[in-house]
Amino acid sequence: MKVYDVVPGLEFDPEQDFAQSPAWFLDGTHSVPPWTPMFGWFWINFCRHGMQYGAEKLSLPTVKGWDWRFMNGGGYLTLLLVKTEEEKQRREVEFRKAILPFIQDYDGLWKGFVDEILGRYADLKALDLDKACNIDLLANFEETINTCRRMWEIHMYMMYGTYTAYILFENMCRELADIDDTSPDFHRLVSGFDNKVFQVDLKLWEFSERARQDGLADLFLNNNGPDLRHLLQETGNGRAFMTDFMAFMDEDGWRMQRMSEINLPTWVEDPTPALVNVQQFLQKGGGFSLSDERKKRTTERLAAEKTVMAKVPEAQRGWFEQLMRLAQKSGVFSEEHDHYLDLYTHAMMRRSTLGLGNRFVREGALNEAEDIFFLIPDEVRRAGLIPDQFDLRCIVDRRKAQWKEWHENPNPPALLKEGFDMDQAMGVLVRSNDPIALKVVVGAMPQVRPELKADLYGTCGSPGVAEGTARVIMTEDELHLVQEGDILVAASTSPSWTPIFSMIKGVVVDRGASLSHAAIVGREYGIPVVMNVFDGTAKIRSGQRIKVDANMGTVYLMND
Amino acid sequence: MATQWIYSLQELRSDHNDMVGKKCANLGEMTHMGMRVPPGFAVSVEGYELFMNQTGADAQIRQYVRKNLASLHHNVEKQVEAGRYIRRVIESKEMPEPMKADLWRHYERLCEQVDMDRMPVAVRSSGAVSMPGQMETYLNVRGRQELIEKIIKVWSSAFTTRAIAFRLEQGMAMEKAPIGVAVLKMVNARSAGVTLTVLPTNGDLSKVIVEGNWGLGESVVSGEITPDSFIVNKDNGHVASTISKKNKMVVFETGGIAFVDVPPDRQEQPCLSDIELKEIVRIAMEVENYFDAPQDMEWVLDQDLTFPENLFWVQTRPAKYSKPVADNTEYLAELMTRIFKM
Structure with missing residues (x-):
């Protein structure tokens, strides 16, 4: 039988898609190792929808969000730029109004969304999946799909608004107080908050x-x-x-x-x-004591606030302080949204799909409940109401075989049109002024300063200096290898890595910007983080002694 | 007695709200932070339930409510009557002997701790949920018998007419009252007052305001006199003080408290010394940092003790204040627009 595309309508097609954009970037943070078909379907459809929704809702002057494609278990994305000056100006007028709720009552805005989404989760959890009839079970799945769509709308609307304020604050710090987001004082300003x-x-x-x-x-x-x-x-x-x-x-x-x-x-x-x-x-x-650590951060932040405020001309302090308070929400949002949005919604997706999976097994449509992750919603619907009439195992077998293949052939970091190179592609990202591109995806480029004689150069994600044993970790599965006092070396980190930050002395990540996970959590735990070293995981070996000086953005390999 | 229903403040933290009510949980958190609070203990919600259950008061109330439920809805007179009835039931009950023994042991321990027989205490309600009524406070309570009587009174105070209407609206069981009780040593107050780490009128976060009067804090909180006011700059400690003529103050007397005249020679004297003011401001700023939010706090200075042991804190909570006028909003929106042009 014919197996459908994994994400119908959004599978990567070189001919069409290169005509639309010459560069598509792999989302290495989220889609390595390759996704299961079910998860890929949700992510590609709704993360894409959320980014476009957020950019439209805020009427961002220069971008209309991002486009996504699915290829061999990987997510590839590209920016959707506003094409004419005239349209930019029109969007700008709207943006000025659309951003106001963030300035006026940030906490109220965020709390409203958190309450809304928690209400949806409560509704989903109210159904006893083992006892539910097939109709209710399928309805629960459809509602999970809607919840995921809504989650991504909230996610990206909030993220665009929040990071826009952060970028402005960073610019103003540079202009008025002569510090930027690679400086330790700047990091002290945005840490020491509860979340x-x-x-x-x-x-x-x-x-x-x-x-x-x-x-x-x-x-x-x-x-x-x-x-x-x-x-x-x-x-x-x-x-x-x-x-x-x-x-x-x-x-x-x-x-x-x-x-x-x-x-x-x-x-x-x-x-x-x-x-x-x-x-x-x-x-x-x-x-x-974890709470003592937190208090230390808070004290340091208050001191940094004083230092920075003193540098700002008196007449500008009113709005500058208001902007600072707003920018300080970025770190809190970055951490909290993972908890309330992504991780929680994914748990609901797993709950609902497994509920159906178990039912399908009971009625003979599947061999294993977890095989449902190799179907996509259209296929689930085929057997949804009367699973005893259908056999989905042949689809699962084909997909599983594909999925295994995806693991053996890693996806390339970017899909580039003939004649187009990575530097050009990066240039497009930076010129877009897209807040997510700047603060999460690309980040500041490291400055190589030969006089420091470092082995690797990056940018400061969190200030400090540390020396210790390097531990190169590529996936979550290897986290248990981390020892007390190690320096973590990774491509990037995600929220499920947070607890190990209390054990380690420092972090080196290949990619990241000042609002990526490693930077935010490093600041809260008061450990140095060097970001954007690009080939840290390639050049550093586990067990090797290394020294990181995040203040200077340098990494030294102590022995070879 | 098997069930623990009395807790020392050291045992409590802010997340014990459901167990002992907000005031007690808050005093526990303050103790934990190292703030000096008057010695005392907390009676938990469980204590209320034990009493109601063992005396049969809860069964009696349930029976009454069952009989009258239909007429209670939307009938204020019936609600007033129900309140009276329920309060009478509660107040007519004798506290069971084992509970008395527990309570007295804690009270005696408190008396020993401060080395004073029949030490006067304040008995304050500590609600776990926001409910109308439940504001009952008895000051200057002395001796075992009166202590029991006042604790029962606090419990029965949870049955005001408004509180009964609230239970009906919420569909809450009529005999339930999520209420704890704080029993604290009465501080023999020389002066008392409030401190806010923000100016409540304009939201100025760079200042601390301290207001105080002679005697107990009730005169300052009630707003019946013009207290002394000290506005302190958080950065450089600069003080702007306004010393008012304070002709009345609240003191405690046998069986309660009273408004009395301030002796003429003290009326125009500041009620705080410089070092006391400095210490109050120092602690207020620490507490503000700890909670990471402007605080509204109450303090008392004991006339029998010497500085700094004489400074006690009885309350800290997030301050309510008018936020600075947001005339920067449009300007910030304009600035944000510009970042898309770079």
Whole structure:
């Protein structure tokens, strides 16, 4: 039989798509390793929709969002530029009005969206998937699709608005106070704020304190992560611990082990990753206090605010301070949106699809519940209401074979039209003035300063200096290899990596800008982060001793 | 007694709101932060429930409500009657002996701690959810018997007419009251007042304002006198003070508190010394940093103790203030437009 495209209408087609744009960039942060077909379908359709929605809703003067294509499990994207000066001017007039809600009541705006989306999740979770009839089960899936679409609308509208303010603040800091986003003082200005992700980390840390008090420390320290959940059930204290821990999971554990995929369990299904975080906190010993670290950041921020405000001419301080308060929301938003939006929605997608998967298995349409990740919604609908009448296994077999192939042949970092090179492509991104391109995707280019005699040059994501053993980590699966005091070297990091930031002394990432995950979290944990070194993961070996000086944006390899 | 229903403030943090109510949880958080709060303890919501259950008051109320439920909806007179009835039921009950023993043990411990027999305490309600009423506070409560009586009174105060209407609207069980009680040593106040780490009228975050009067803080909070006012610049500590003529103050007397005249020679004297003011401002700024939000705080200076041990804090909460006029909004929108032209 004929297998459909994975993302009908949005599969990469060189002939058509190069005519539209000469350069398509792989989203390496989210689509390496390659997506399952189900997840790819959701992401390509709705991340794309969200970016265009956000840019339209705000009427961004120069861009209309991004276009996406799917190719062999990878997501490729390109900018959609506003074509004429006349249209830019028209959009500018609208933009000036559309951005006002962000300036007037940022917190209210964000809280409204959080409440809206949490309400949708609550509705989805209200259905008992095992007992539901086929009609309700399919309806739950359709509503999950709608929720994902809405999530991406909120996500990108908020992200465009928030980062626009951040970029203005950065420009004004440069103009009025002579600092930019590669300077340590700038980073101190935007850290030391509470956010939901940090609160979850804090709870994990509190659980580690409790484990110590309840005599469970040895159990945690002498066993492997995957065994913990079972071993804890064997003692009275352990059971009491797990009861409270699972209650906490049910509240805050609706997140995926992998940032952008649904084929691994959520923390609610399998709390092992969260228990390993508790274990890692225990390894740090009793003296460490996560909340004290936070207070330090806050104190440093207040000092930096004073320094910077003093440099700003008195007459400008009123609006400058208001802008600073607004820009300071960026870090909080960057972390919180992962928790409330991406990770939570993905957990809902996994929940709903597995519900259907189990039903399909029961009625003979599939062999394994997880095989549903190799279908796309149209195929799910084919068997949705009466799965006992259909056999979807042949589609799964073909797709699985394809998926395995995708893993063996990594996707190229960019698809470029003949005669067009990477430098030209980057130039287009920078000239677009697209806030997401500038602050998340591209970032500032490192300055090579031979007098510093460094081995690698990058930019400052979070200030500080550190020396230690390098640990090169390419995927989430390798996170357990990280040791206390290591310096993490990665292509980039994502929210599921956050807890290890309390163990490590520094970070080197190949790519990233001042609002990418590694920078924000590095600042909150007060460890140096050097970004945009481009070939850190290629040049640094695990176990090698390295020194990072984020203030100067340099990395030194101590021995070869 | 098996169930713990009394907690020392050291045991409490702000996330114990549901267990002991907001005021107690807040005092616990303040203690945890190292702020000096008057010695005391908290009676949990569980304490209220034990009392209601063991005395049979809850069954009696349920029965009454079952019989009258139909007529209670939208009938204010019936609600007034229900409130009276329920309060009477609660106040007529004797506290069970084991609970008395628990309570007295904590009270005696408190008396020993400050080395004073029949120490006067303030008994304040500590609601876990925002409900109308529930504002009951009894000051200068002395001795075991009166303590029990006033705690029961705080519990029964959760049944004002408005609170009953609220339960009906919310579909909440009539005999339930998520209410804790704070029992705190009465500070023998020389002066007391409030501190805000923002100017409430214009939202100026660079200043701290301290207002105080002789005696207990009630005179400042109630707004019946013009207190002394000190506006302190957070950056350089510069003080702008306005010393008012303070002719009345609140003191505690047998069985409660009273408004009395301030002795003439003290009326125009500042109610705070320079070092006391400095210490109040220093702590207020620390607390503001800790919560990362402007605070509205209440303090008391004890006349029996010496500086700095004489400074006690009884409240800190996020300050309400008018935000600076947003006339920069349009300008910022204009600036944001420009970044797309670079």
